[in-house]
Amino acid sequence: MICARLVTIAALAEALLLFTMGSRGMQVHPEGVADTVSSVTTADPFGNPCDPMAAMPGMSVMGESMAAMANHMCVTPARPPQPGDEEKARAVLAQVRTVMEKYKDYKKAIADGYIQANPTVDQPQFHFNNEANAKLADTQFDPSRPTSLLYFRTAHRRFTLEGVMxxxxxxxxxxxxxxxxxxxxARWHKHTNFCAAPANQVKDYFGSSPRFGMFGSIHTREACAAAGGAFMPVVFTWMVHVFPYEDDLKNAFSMNDDVPHFHP
Structure with missing residues (x-):
């Protein structure tokens, strides 16, 4: 079932990982999304400028997880630096570091309404998501209330807090x-050109060469229709990951989730 908005933020991460496709598995913001997107373009369905990730140079710096979604990602174009940009970004990092001190113990995050997405799935990075913060983020930006807390799994600790989303x-x-x-x-990203598999082909998500889903080869409306899938030009929200323990701004706003962003 495709709901009118995020019913739960936990479902967002579930769908991103493509491990479930049930009634809570796919959530979208319809908000007048154009129904005419048929291929990767230089604008998103709302008319905003968009760098298709598949055409971006240096994709290796994003890590395999992001690179695998190249045909299903819209990334904000980089703007020329302006006076005050660095100071503003560093102010956000300072606020995030303060928030993260509280949530180094993941149990405190749970107590404050953060819910672990896909708790039964083994993964290197875990998202703990807060639905109330996500709703707030639709209309305003509060660095003290991130939508998600990002915990990295290490050899000695299951939940090591490394950043926020x-x-x-x-x-x-x-x-x-x-x-x-x-x-x-920072470069925000949004998941696009999603072809949901027919009910009798959901196992395709788990294949080594999937056709459907966020890692699938299908990324146009025409190809999705021909395969019997359901095409969605945009799924989920704009997102940006922030890793305040990194030493430089480039790594602090990195798109590479495959490497740890903390220094023991």
């Missing part, structure tokens, strides 16, 4: 995102 409604403009975190420093 902020979100914004999918129709948010480039200027709105820039007001939150300057686009000369």
């Amino acid at each position: 902020f979100t914004a409604r999918p129709s948010a403009t480039e200027d709105e995102l820039n007001q939150r975190i300057p686009l000369s420093i």
